[in-house]
Amino acid sequence: MTKIKNICCIGAGYVGGPTMAVIAQKCPEIKVTVVDINAERIAAWQTDELPIYEPGLLEVVKEARGRNLFFSTDIDKAIEESEMIFMSVNTPTKTYGVGKGRAADLKFIELSARKIAEISKSDKIVVEKSTLPVRTAQSIKAILGEQSNGVKYQVLSNPEFLAEGTAVTDLHNPDRVLIGGDQTPEGLEAIEALTSVYAHWVPRERIIQTRLWSSELSKLTANAFLAQRISSINSISALCEVTGADVDEVAYAIGTDTRIGSKFLKSSVGFGGSCFQKDILNLVYLCEYFNLPEVAAYWDQVIIMNDYQKRRFAQNIIHSLFNTVSGKKIGMLGWAFKKDTNDTRESAAIYVSDFLLEDLAQVSVYDPQVPAASMYSDLNYLQTRPAAENKQMLEVCKDPYEALKDAHAVAIITEWDEFKTLDWERIYRDMQKPAFIFDGRNLLDHENLRKIGFKVKAIGKGEE
Ligand code: UDX
Ligand code: ADP
Secondary structure (H helix, E strand, C coil): CCCCCEEEEECCCCCHHHHHHHHHHHCCCCEEEEECCCHHHHHHHCCCCCCCCCCCHHHHHHHHECCCEEEECCHHHHHHHCCEEEECCCCCECCCCCCCCCCECCHHHHHHHHHHHHHCCCCEEEEECCCCCCCHHHHHHHHHHHCCCCCCEEEEECCCCCCCCCHHHHHHCCCCEEEEECCCHHHHHHHHHHHHHHCCCCCHHHEEEEEHHHHHHHHHHHHHHHHHHHHHHHHHHHHHHHHCCEHHHHHHHHHCCCCCCCCCCCCCCCCCCCCHHHHHHHHHHHHHHCCCHHHHHHHHHHHHHHHHHHHHHHHHHHHHCCCCCCCCEEEEECCCCCCCCCCCCCCHHHHHHHHHHHCCCEEEEECCCCCHHHHHHHHHHHCCCCHHHHHHHEEECCCHHHHHCCCCEEEECCCCHHHHHCCHHHHHHHCCCCCEEEECCCCCCHHHHHHHCCEEEECCECCC
């Protein structure tokens, strides 16, 4: 069986970085080299200011860095040296041409595959780590096969299930590891080679081996099911608000049914992150491509409900503030798509603030991890208004009290723990009256806030 001594990972982002750090930590005899075209990112991985914020990651990186974990921009050398290459490049939704707004943009995958084909002089196992549409492996195989120079390739699908903010624990203790490959003797051997890497720390019974397409489709399906649960409970939150039911009570009541389960039933301002929307759009595109319009429409509804939830939250703010927020300061707590990450991709904060800015609000944001530049770049990307106007209308504060001073309302977007222990009496004193709180995460103690004097509006809770 192929013994893996050198691993190369193309892409040093949220997936590639933490995954390779843990593989290097757990497999000290394997040399792991993470490469990227982004020199700044690679340089940051070599310092103690890692390019991504992830609890516990720095400790893992420090343990392995310089021993058997390396970060480099020398992509050719790393490819040449390795027996196994992980592809962890980004696969955003296409913003142009055929499949615009829905299909995954595979140009980074294609470029990486071409690079591997150009450089390789010895046989390689190529592992798809990025989330990809079903049958992408076929395209990768085709690209690799064209200029094979006698080199033999095996393509595996090994989707990543880690969630941001808990990446290190998810990697250390995964529910399962999924490895898909060709069901040929060579394919099965490659599956075994990757299995033996994970078996350094994952019990064998948790390593699931499947055919290639099943593995690719399982990743999309897992994310679609998770997102669907959030959209389902969010749809019920709208009903709770008009009927006077409490969505947290409903979620608890249904979640105790072991067939339903209690996880991923937290109603919110809407899900964000780099995966859910992208993967569902991808699934929808795939269904349309294979002429399954009913299946496509079914999954599309998960996105429609999520967009509705974000819009509804912003509309509720405007409606409560006497139908206009023009010139009013709205203090926003949180910009990241969830707590314990500095990732802002598809965060509800972007859409909620854009909606408020359309109604001419002055938005002041505080987030403990997200830099101002990311917030402006997220907003500018929407192209709703010129960048200069975004700069003028959105203020980024380094201190939560400053963001909320003189505000008419507080909007909680991210469930950062530190928001729970703010001095809410001081905040109330410094705000315009009536002082509103729109809790998009049902994070705070609403009873206590009402005692202080706040008018509290929460997701999925009937009127006071
Ligand atoms: C997700 C999947 O969980 C992970 O397995 C996959 O590999 C990548 O996509 P991630 O996007 O990092 O991970 O975060 P996740 O914890 O799933 O949260 C996604 C979004 O849903 C966040 O905006 C979160 O706030 C929201 N969410 C989650 C809810 O609104 N309610 C919930 O009950 C759970
Ligand atoms: P993810 O969340 O999937 O990890 P990121 O955007 O955080 O996505 O990371 C993907 C990384 O892949 C980026 O740092 C990007 O520079 C890198 N990348 C994209 N294309 C290539 C390529 N052809 N060669 C090397 N690195 C690449």
